[in-house]
Amino acid sequence: MPVPAGVTLLDLRPEPLRAAQPLGALLPxxxxxxxxxxxxxxxxxxxxxxxxxxxxxxxxxxxxQLAARFLRADGLNAESYPGGLPALLRELPR
Incomplete structure (x- = not known):
């Protein structure tokens, strides 16, 4: 699934994983x-x-998925990226 334009990305990964593979560099x-x-x-x-x-x-x-459910319960428009970061990496151009 491509990342739609205009979405805010929420990164739930622990700090060591965020530092090793920053999403900001992948999706500036x-x-x-x-x-x-x-x-x-x-x-x-x-x-x-x-x-x-x-x-x-x-x-x-x-x-x-769990986080998106909590956010929707708070009245926000939230979806989970299916398959997490590995799935996202497969979608990005090389």
Whole structure:
């Protein structure tokens, strides 16, 4: 699945994984927010509908599905990227 234009990317990966493969370098034209699943679950994310559609990514797509559910429960337009970062990397031009 290509990353739609205009989405805000939410990176749930732990800091060591974010540092090893920064999403900002892979998708420089998208807004990027880094959060933990705990921040999302506890509604400490600080996101609003003004942040636009949200596309949540993690290592494999499992935690991002849960996070997207929490965000939708908070009234936000959020979807999980199926398959996580490995699936995204397969979609990017080489």
């Amino acid at each position: 034209h998208h807004r990027l927010v880094t959060l933990s699943l705990d921040e999302i679950e506890d509604a400490r994310h600080g996101l609003t509908p003004a942040d636009g559609p949200l596309l949540v990514l993690c290592e494999r797509g499992v935690r991002s």
